[in-house]
Amino acid sequence: MTSWIVDPALVKQCGELEEHFGERLNERTEFRGEITYLVRPIDWYEVLRFCKETAGLAFDQLDCLLGDHLPERSSAPFEVVAHLVSHTYGRRLRVKTSLAEGEELASVTGLWPSAGFDERETWEMFGIVFAGHPNLRRLLTVEDFEGHPLRKDFPLAGIVGGRVRTDLRGKI
Amino acid sequence: MKDLLQNVRQVVMPLLADAHGPDEAREEAPRPTLEELKARKARSRQPLEVGSEVITVSMGPQHPSMHGVYRAELDLDGEIIVDVRPEVGNLHRGVEKLCEERTYHQIIPITDRLDYIAGFAMNHGYCEAVEKLMDLEVPARGRYIRTIASELCRLSNHILWLGVHIMDLGTQTFFCICFRDREYVLDLLEMLTGARLTHSFARLGGVAKDLPDGFEHRCRKAIEFLPKRVAEYERIIKHNRIYYKRAKNVGIFTSEDCFAWRVTGPALRAAGVPRDLRKDDPYAAYDEVDFEVAVEYNADVYDRFLVRMKEIRESCKIIEQCLDNMPAGPFVARDITRTLPLKSDVMRDSASMIQDFYQVFKGPAVPKGEVYRATEAPKGEMGVYIRSEGAGRPARIRFTTPSFYHGQALPPLVRGEMVSDMVAIFASIDVVLGDCDR
Amino acid sequence: MSDPIAQLIFLIIKAILLPVIIVMMVAFIIFFERKFAGFFQGRVGPTYLGPWGSFQSFGDIFKLLSKEDLIPDKADKPVFRMAPYLIFIPAFLVMAVLPFGPVGGEANLFGYRFDYVIANFDAALVLFLAVGAISVYGVVLAGWSSNSNFSLIGGLRAGAQMVSYELAMGFSVVGVMLMANSMSFVDIVNGQAGNFWNWYFIPQVVGGVIFFIATLAELNRTPFDLAEAEQELVAGYLTEYSGMRWGLFLFAEYVNMVVISAIMSTLYFGGWRAPLEVLDFIPGPIWLFIKIAAFIFLYMWIRWTIFRYRYNQLMSIGWKVLLPLSILNLAVTAVVIAIVG
Numbered sequence: 001m002t003s004w005i006v007d008p009a010l011v012k013q014c015g016e017l018e019e020h021f022g023e024r025l026n027e028r029t030e031f032r033g034e035i036t037y038l039v040r041p042i043d044w045y046e047v048l049r050f051c052k053e054t055a056g057l058a059f060d061q062l063d064c065l066l067g068d069h070l071p072e073r074s075s076a077p078f079e080v081v082a083h084l085v086s087h088t089y090g091r092r093l094r095v096k097t098s099l100a101e102g103e104e105l106a107s108v109t110g111l112w113p114s115a116g117f118d119e120r121e122t123w124e125m126f127g128i129v130f131a132g133h134p135n136l137r138r139l140l141t142v143e144d145f146e147g148h149p150l151r152k153d154f155p156l157a158g159i160v161g162g163r164v165r166t167d168l169r170g171k172i
Numbered sequence: 173m174k175d176l177l178q179n180v181r182q183v184v185m186p187l188l189a190d191a192h193g194p195d196e197a198r199e200e201a202p203r204p205t206l207e208e209l210k211a212r213k214a215r216s217r218q219p220l221e222v223g224s225e226v227i228t229v230s231m232g233p234q235h236p237s238m239h240g241v242y243r244a245e246l247d248l249d250g251e252i253i254v255d256v257r258p259e260v261g262n263l264h265r266g267v268e269k270l271c272e273e274r275t276y277h278q279i280i281p282i283t284d285r286l287d288y289i290a291g292f293a294m295n296h297g298y299c300e301a302v303e304k305l306m307d308l309e310v311p312a313r314g315r316y317i318r319t320i321a322s323e324l325c326r327l328s329n330h331i332l333w334l335g336v337h338i339m340d341l342g343t344q345t346f347f348c349i350c351f352r353d354r355e356y357v358l359d360l361l362e363m364l365t366g367a368r369l370t371h372s373f374a375r376l377g378g379v380a381k382d383l384p385d386g387f388e389h390r391c392r393k394a395i396e397f398l399p400k401r402v403a404e405y406e407r408i409i410k411h412n413r414i415y416y417k418r419a420k421n422v423g424i425f426t427s428e429d430c431f432a433w434r435v436t437g438p439a440l441r442a443a444g445v446p447r448d449l450r451k452d453d454p455y456a457a458y459d460e461v462d463f464e465v466a467v468e469y470n471a472d473v474y475d476r477f478l479v480r481m482k483e484i485r486e487s488c489k490i491i492e493q494c495l496d497n498m499p500a501g502p503f504v505a506r507d508i509t510r511t512l513p514l515k516s517d518v519m520r521d522s523a524s525m526i527q528d529f530y531q532v533f534k535g536p537a538v539p540k541g542e543v544y545r546a547t548e549a550p551k552g553e554m555g556v557y558i559r560s561e562g563a564g565r566p567a568r569i570r571f572t573t574p575s576f577y578h579g580q581a582l583p584p585l586v587r588g589e590m591v592s593d594m595v596a597i598f599a600s601i602d603v604v605l606g607d608c609d610r
Numbered sequence: 611m612s613d614p615i616a617q618l619i620f621l622i623i624k625a626i627l628l629p630v631i632i633v634m635m636v637a638f639i640i641f642f643e644r645k646f647a648g649f650f651q652g653r654v655g656p657t658y659l660g661p662w663g664s665f666q667s668f669g670d671i672f673k674l675l676s677k678e679d680l681i682p683d684k685a686d687k688p689v690f691r692m693a694p695y696l697i698f699i700p701a702f703l704v705m706a707v708l709p710f711g712p713v714g715g716e717a718n719l720f721g722y723r724f725d726y727v728i729a730n731f732d733a734a735l736v737l738f739l740a741v742g743a744i745s746v747y748g749v750v751l752a753g754w755s756s757n758s759n760f761s762l763i764g765g766l767r768a769g770a771q772m773v774s775y776e777l778a779m780g781f782s783v784v785g786v787m788l789m790a791n792s793m794s795f796v797d798i799v800n801g802q803a804g805n806f807w808n809w810y811f812i813p814q815v816v817g818g819v820i821f822f823i824a825t826l827a828e829l830n831r832t833p834f835d836l837a838e839a840e841q842e843l844v845a846g847y848l849t850e851y852s853g854m855r856w857g858l859f860l861f862a863e864y865v866n867m868v869v870i871s872a873i874m875s876t877l878y879f880g881g882w883r884a885p886l887e888v889l890d891f892i893p894g895p896i897w898l899f900i901k902i903a904a905f906i907f908l909y910m911w912i913r914w915t916i917f918r919y920r921y922n923q924l925m926s927i928g929w930k931v932l933l934p935l936s937i938l939n940l941a942v943t944a945v946v947i948a949i950v951g
Contacts, residue, residue, distance in 0.1 A: 032543050036542070061431045066570045087445060139261055150268060
């Protein structure tokens with residue numbers, strides 16, 4: 001395809017973001033026309049709130065929030081990625097953060113309620129706890145499922161837990 | 173006495189005239205502002221009495237109307253819904269985990285099963301994302317064929333949606349009629365891709381096969397007669413008094429709500445936001461065809477119906493334009509390190525066979541990086557996030573499917589509405605569990 | 611053989627024959643409903659069993675009888691078992707007072723006077739209204755005794771709906787009563803003697819239409835079938851019934867449909883009378899049968915074409931539109947009769 005150029009208006013607006021947060025934005029990558037910012041877990045909520053509420057950025061929709069597991073990075077193996085969309089300007093942005101094992105992250109359900117299911121799924125699949133989430137329970141697997149399936153050390157096939165579920169009789 | 177006369181007039185007049193006046197009157201009516209929509213929403217929701225007894229009814233997972241195995245636990249106060257607790261996950265197949273052990277080519281059949289009603293649209297979205305990652309260009313003919321197949325899937329999805337939506341309101345006759353019309357679309361898809369449901373037609377760099385002989389003729393016949401059928405259905409339903417009473421000002425979800433809950437697609441366009449990824453972020457051949465984005469402004473069930481009917485007509489237009497301007501040339505990119513060879517060559521030529529084997533089992537050559545690409549699936553915006561470590565298998569892949577968020581958006585939509593309305597609203601939001609649970 | 615004994619023998623024959631005929635009719639009506647549903651939806655209905663698939667109901671009966679009789683654990687068992695019967699036994703009672711041929715001397719069998727009615731009851735119309743209300747009990751008790759939230763909602767909805775529409779039905783029927791000057795079905799049919807322009811549907815057209823709509827609600831048929839709205843409540847008050855018990859509910863619904871069609875034709879369309887006097891040689895029961903069949907077809911046609919109303923809209927139609935109109939109809943009828951004499 002053609003060369004992937006980042007939208008210059010977005011670059012300009014991101015300049016505003018960088019100006020506000022300065023050093024706290026650890027890294028910025030551009031690949032295939034998308035800008036990605038890496039932030040620290042403590043700044044996660046603040047950065048996302050700035051993105052949503054600043055008039056120039058106006059990222060009014062959280063397209064998705066997902067987790068990731070990189071076991072080769074032993075200091076901070078987990079990652080949470082948020083994709084933001086601005087309907088007013090038709091632009092996209094990605095914000096990431098790296099987490100250590102057991103580290104908690106602030107929940108963004110206060111900013112975008114659609115993160116509710118996303119964060120539940122991320123917790124369920126990776127074990128990343130979101131502080132302030134109203135309902136952090138298992139979403140896609142059974143309620144008493146053990147383990148976090150999408151981690152790289154969780155096998156693809158196998159038997160987890162019991163086989164015949166007689167304990168759920170009368171509950172479902 | 174005045175009330176009696178008014179009630180009588182309400183009954184008798186519609187028998188003599190249209191339910192709400194001709195289309196022109198509706199089109200020229202002033203567009204409601206956000207505040208007015210919010211006021212309408214507040215009026216249409218019933219006030220919840222504090223302290224009255226509430227019974228819990230579990231609608232689902234087995235239920236003729238809950239599209240798929242979606243479970244909604246309702247707290248009801250008489251007819252009014254006090255609270256809804258949705259529960260998804262009954263169809264979770266671990267698609268993302270499965271994809272991590274497969275190469276990029278092997279993932280294509282898995283994407284079929286996401287939104288199984290519009291299988292090719294899922295394939296297409298996924299292939300667009302991988303091609304963005306690999307920076308692979310699709311030849312013109314391949315793009316046009318993909319557009320045709322995507323629009324056929326959109327037709328199939330919307331006609332099925334219409335049948336299911338009207339069936340949820342009470343009549344099964346319409347469902348059967350819509351399915352009969354959908355057969356034409358499915359026959360075309362079968363002719364093109366070889367399957368009615370699990371198309372698996374897209375390949376990295378293009379499509380699997382060229383247009384078969386006789387496809388163009390048959391396709392033109394179908395898209396000539398489908399808009400007339402759709403006009404007939406629209407006429408039956410749009411001016412139907414009962415439908416009007418059940419769908420107007422029911423389930424209002426303003427654009428603010430849509431953004432907050434990530435509701436996209438026809439529901440967002442019915443709220444007045446002209447956002448269609450086929451125009452805003454074009455892919456395949458959408459920037460080379462001319463079509464309108466269907467937008468309505470009242471954000472209720474009625475408008476979502478109108479939006480989808482318009483989209484059916486626009487899809488027929490797109491397909492016709494693609495058939496008219498179909499470029500000659502290859503239908504798939506040929507790149508030894510990144511695409512599959514042509515099946516006809518594989519069986520004859522050992523180099524192609526080796527390439528095929530290598531591509532399928534070792535995977536294409538992709539750079540390291542992460543990419544997110546969203547396309548306009550029939551139900552909403554479907555996004556694919558891929559993080560690649562340079563291997564033939566993705567390190568992390570995430571399908572952001574519209575139904576996942578639409579299923580989550582049920583509580584704000586129906587709290588305060590009545591049970592019968594909940595069924596209509598849920599049908600208008602269009603949720604399919606394969607899409608939702610992955 | 612003296613006359614009373616002959617009458618007794620005739621009575622026994624009629625009392626046995628009528629329910630049997632109705633049951634056979636219902637079996638075929640169920641089949642025809644599915645066949646017509648198929649035709650309206652662009653497909654053929656059942657075709658396997660029998661010529662044109664007509665023995666489908668019998669196949670269904672055998673299948674239902676062979677199913678497990680499942681009663682929920684916490685359900686109120688005696689009431690659960692009794693509920694379906696409460697719905698159709700009243701219908702049979704009403705059939706006993708309906709005339710399906712000339713009564714009182716016109717017809718005779720072997721020289722003895724043969725009345726084409728089981729019981730020539732003076733207040734038959736009131737009996738119909740009163741006994742028809744018992745069906746509501748059956749529905750509500752079915753929903754209540756199942757001990758399930760779905761069924762409860764369905765049963766209560768159905769009960770409220772049936773009660774509201776019974777009022778409109780009652781008022782519209784009083785118009786016919788005024789015109790015939792009697793509450794007996796026999797007198798009402800005799801009052802429509804002559805050709806089809808003497809039938810009561812012409813002067814009582816408003817009442818007739820209201821009665822028809824109210825009976826749609828009484829029968830729980832679309833557009834008023836919220837009680838068993840399949841898409842919303844699975845099957846409403848029928849949810850917990852399986853096998854032949856569910857068959858009994860279906861049977862009850864169709865028996866009610868037959869009876870109400872018969873009543874509709876008796877009250878407004880001349881009962882067993884022929885439309886034109888020259889066609890009098892065709893016996894009365896055949897005309898009644900034709901009219902019943904026509905109404906049943908109309909009910910089916912409406913069911914497979916129109917959508918369902920939402921519950922509050924349904925109730926508001928019953929109370930705010932049909933009831934005032936039927937009272938108005940009654941008032942106008944009374945005034946006209948008083949003037950014309």
